[in-house]
Amino acid sequence: MGSMDNYMHKLKNSNEIAIILLLLWLKTVMVMVVGFNIPLHSFLDALLIFINPIGSLMIAIGFSFYFAKSIKPLKLFLIFVFLTGILYADLLYYRFYSDYVTLPILFQFKNVGGIGPSTFELMSPWDILLFVDVIFAGWYLKNKRRMMSIPSDIKVKYITMSLLILTLPILIGLIKAPYLFQESYDREQMVTAIGPFNYHVYDSVYALAVHVDPIVASKVDTSTPLNYTTSKKEDHSDLFGIAEGKNVILVSMESTQNFVINSKIAGSEVTPFLNSLVKDSYYFNQIYDQTAQGKTSDSEFMIDNGLYPLSGGSVFVRYPDNEFLSMPRILQDKGGYYSAVFHGNDASFWNRDKMYDSLGYDRFYSKKDYEVTDHNSINYGIKDIPFFEQSISYLKNLPQPFYTRIITLTNHFPFLLEEEDQYIPPATTNVDVVNRYVTTVRYEDEAIKRFFERLKENGIYEDSIIILYGDHYGISKKYESGVFDLLDMEDSPKNELKLQKVPLIIHIPGMKGKTINTIGGEIDIRPTILHLLGIESNENLSFGHNLFARVENHPVIFRDGEFVTEKYFLKDNICYSRKNGKQTSAEKCEPYQKIARKELGMSDDIIFGDLLRLIE
Ligand code: GP9
Numbered sequence: 156m157g158s159m160d161n162y163m164h165k166l167k168n169s170n171e172i173a174i175i176l177l178l179l180w181l182k183t184v185m186v187m188v189v190g191f192n193i194p195l196h197s198f199l200d201a202l203l204i205f206i207n208p209i210g211s212l213m214i215a216i217g218f219s220f221y222f223a224k225s226i227k228p229l230k231l232f233l234i235f236v237f238l239t240g241i242l243y244a245d246l247l248y249y250r251f252y253s254d255y256v257t258l259p260i261l262f263q264f265k266n267v268g269g270i271g272p273s274t275f276e277l278m279s280p281w282d283i284l285l286f287v288d289v290i291f292a293g294w295y296l297k298n299k300r301r302m303m304s305i306p307s308d309i310k311v312k313y314i315t316m317s318l319l320i321l322t323l324p325i326l327i328g329l330i331k332a333p334y335l336f337q338e339s340y341d342r343e344q345m346v347t348a349i350g351p352f353n354y355h356v357y358d359s360v361y362a363l364a365v366h367v368d369p370i371v372a373s374k375v376d377t378s379t380p381l382n383y384t385t386s387k388k389e390d391h392s393d394l395f396g397i398a399e400g401k402n403v404i405l406v407s408m409e410s411t412q413n414f415v416i417n418s419k420i421a422g423s424e425v426t427p428f429l430n431s432l433v434k435d436s437y438y439f440n441q442i443y444d445q446t447a448q449g450k451t452s453d454s455e456f457m458i459d460n461g462l463y464p465l466s467g468g469s470v471f472v473r474y475p476d477n478e479f480l481s482m483p484r485i486l487q488d489k490g491g492y493y494s495a496v497f498h499g500n501d502a503s504f505w506n507r508d509k510m511y512d513s514l515g516y517d518r519f520y521s522k523k524d525y526e527v528t529d530h531n532s533i534n535y536g537i538k539d540i541p542f543f544e545q546s547i548s549y550l551k552n553l554p555q556p557f558y559t560r561i562i563t564l565t566n567h568f569p570f571l572l573e574e575e576d577q578y579i580p581p582a583t584t585n586v587d588v589v590n591r592y593v594t595t596v597r598y599e600d601e602a603i604k605r606f607f608e609r610l611k612e613n614g615i616y617e618d619s620i621i622i623l624y625g626d627h628y629g630i631s632k633k634y635e636s637g638v639f640d641l642l643d644m645e646d647s648p649k650n651e652l653k654l655q656k657v658p659l660i661i662h663i664p665g666m667k668g669k670t671i672n673t674i675g676g677e678i679d680i681r682p683t684i685l686h687l688l689g690i691e692s693n694e695n696l697s698f699g700h701n702l703f704a705r706v707e708n709h710p711v712i713f714r715d716g717e718f719v720t721e722k723y724f725l726k727d728n729i730c731y732s733r734k735n736g737k738q739t740s741a742e743k744c745e746p747y748q749k750i751a752r753k754e755l756g757m758s759d760d761i762i763f764g765d766l767l768r769l770i771e
C-alpha cells in the first residue's frame with residue numbers, strides 16, 4: 156500500500172513539472188514561429204522547432220528539485236517567470252534588430268544604453284499573451300504546498316533523459332547544417348537548430364572561452380591569415396597615388412542607406428546636396444552594410460583595420476586592449492599623417508575613448524570639446540549643423556596632412572527633429588519611423604552641404620579628399636515595409652538586399668565624377684583610400700579590396716556568413732540569382748560560403764588571439 160502511495164505521489168509531482176514544461180514549451184514554440192518568424196522550409200525545420208526547447212527546459216525546470224528533497228513550488232514558479240522573461244527580452248531585441256541577443260551585447264549595454272527609450276515602441280498588446288499563464292502558474296503552484304520527495308535515482312533518471320532529449324535536436328541540426336558550430340555567427344541557423352535557450356548557453360560559453368586564446372596564441376598562428384591576405388590578387392588602377400599626401404576626411408553618415416540618394420518625396424529631393432556631389436565624385440552605388448551588433452563602431456572598426464566586426468558584440472567594447480595595424484598607424488608611418496576623430500557624443504560611448512588610443516589616434520574631439528546646449532541638441536546629442544560648424548574650428552588648426560573621421564549623429568533612430576529643422580515634410584507612408592527618417596536625412600544633407608562650404612572657406616578643401624559613407628541601415632526590418640511603400644517596391648529577397656546598400660562617395664577636388672557599380676562593402680574602404688594615397692596595402696593583415704580594381708567574383712561577406720557576389724546572393728541560407736532574384740541551386744553559393752567561413756574565421760582568430768601584436 157505504502158509503495159502504491161509513493162508512486163501516486165511521484166506521479167502527482169511530475170504533473171507539476173509536466174504542466175510548467177508544457178506551458179513553457181508552448182510559449183517558446185510560439186515565440187520562435189510567430190515572433191522570430193523562423194522559416195519552415197522543410198519537415199526537419201518544423202521537427203527541430205518542436206523538439207529543440209524540450210531538453211533545455213527540462214534541465215532548467217529541474218533546478219526546482221535538484222538540490223532539495225522535493226520540488227519547491229516557489230523555485231519552480233521563479234524558474235517559470237525567469238524563462239518567460241528571457242523569451243520576452245529575446246522577442247523585443249529581435250523585433251528591433253532581427254537578431255538574437257548575445258552575452259557580449261549585454262555587457263556593452265553599459266556603453267550604448269541598450270535599446271533604451273525605443274523599447275516601449277517595440278512592445279505590442281499581444282505580448283500580454285506571453286504573461287497570462289504566469290498568473291495561472293502562480294495560482295496553480297500556490298495550491299501545491301505539499302510536495303513529495305524526489306529520490307536521487309529519479310533525479311538521475313530525469314537528468315539523463317533531459318540530456319538525451321537535448322542532444323537529439325543538436326544531432327538533427329548537424330545533419331541539416333554540418334557547419335552549424337563553425338558558422339555559429341549565423342544565429343538564425345543556430346536558434347532554428349538548437350532553440351533559444353540552448354543557444355544562450357552555447358553563446359555564453361563561447362564568449363567566455365575565446366578569452367583564453369591570446370594566452371596560447373603564438374607566431375605560427377599568424378601564418379595562415381598572413382599568407383591569405385598577402386596573396387590577395389589586387390589589380391592596380393591608374394588612380395594609384397592620385398591623392399598622395401592629401402588630407403583625408405571621412406564623414407560617417409549615421410544610418411544613411413543608399414536608397415535616399417536621388418529619391419524624391421512629394422517632388423522634393425531627400426539629399427539634394429549629395430545628389431549634386433555624386434556627379435563630381437566617384438560614387439559607388441553597390442556597397443553593402445557589413446556591420447553587426449557593434450553598429451557605428453563596427454563600421455569604424457572595418458574602415459580603420461580592414462578586419463570583419465565580431466559576430467557578437469563590438470570589438471570596441473570587447474577587445475580595446477588589442478594591438479592594431481590601423482589606418483592612423485599606417486598613415487603616420489608612411490606619410491607622417493596626424494589623426495583625429497570628431498564626434499559629438501560622450502567619449503565613452505562605444506568605448507571610443509579607449510579604443511581610439513589603441514588605434515593610435517592623436518586626438519579625439521568628443522562631447523566635452525563642443526558647446527552643447529539644450530537648444531542645439533536632439534536625440535543622442537549635438538545636431539549635425541552646429542557639430543560641423545564647431546568641428547571646422549578644430550579641423551583648420553590640425554597639423555597637415557591629417558587623417559580625420561567625422562561621425563554625424565542626428566539621423567539616428569528614432570529620427571527625431573524639431574519642425575524648424577525640417578527642410579522637407581515627413582513622408583506619408585504608414586510607418587512613422589520611415590516618415591521621420593526622410594526629414595533627418597534631409598537635415599544631415601544640409602549639414603554636409605554647409606560643411607563643404609566651410610572647408611572651401613577655410614582653404615582645407617583643395618588639399619583634401621573627402622569620403623562619405625553610410626555607416627549602416629537606418630530602417631530595420633521591422634519598419635522596412637514603409638520603405639517599400641515609399642519606393643513603390645515589392646517586398647522580396649532581392650529588394651531586401653537592395654536596402655542593405657549604403658552610399659559611398661569619394662570626392663577628390665578637381666577630378667571628374669563617375670558612378671561605379673562594382674560591388675563592395677565597408678571593409679573595402681580602407682584599401683581603396685590607401686590606393687588613392689599611393690600606399691601598397693596588401694601586405695597588411697586586412698580583408699578588404701581596392702574598389703577601383705576589385706577582383707571579380709570575390710564575395711562581399713556579411714557577418715552572419717551570408718554574402719553577395721556579382722551573380723548570386725545568399726539570404727536566410729537560400730541561394731538566389733542576383734539578376735532575377737529567383738532561388739537557384741545551393742551548389743552555386745557553396746564556393747562563396749566556403750570563402751566566407753574562411754575569412755570570418757581568420758578575422759576572428761586575429762581579434763580573439765590578439766595576433767597583430769605578434770607581427771613585426
Ligand atoms: C553614438 C553613435 C550612434 O555615438 O555612434 O551609434 P549606433 O547606435 O548607430 O551604433
Ligand code: MN
Binds near residue numbers: 409410450451626627
Ligand atoms: Mn550608427
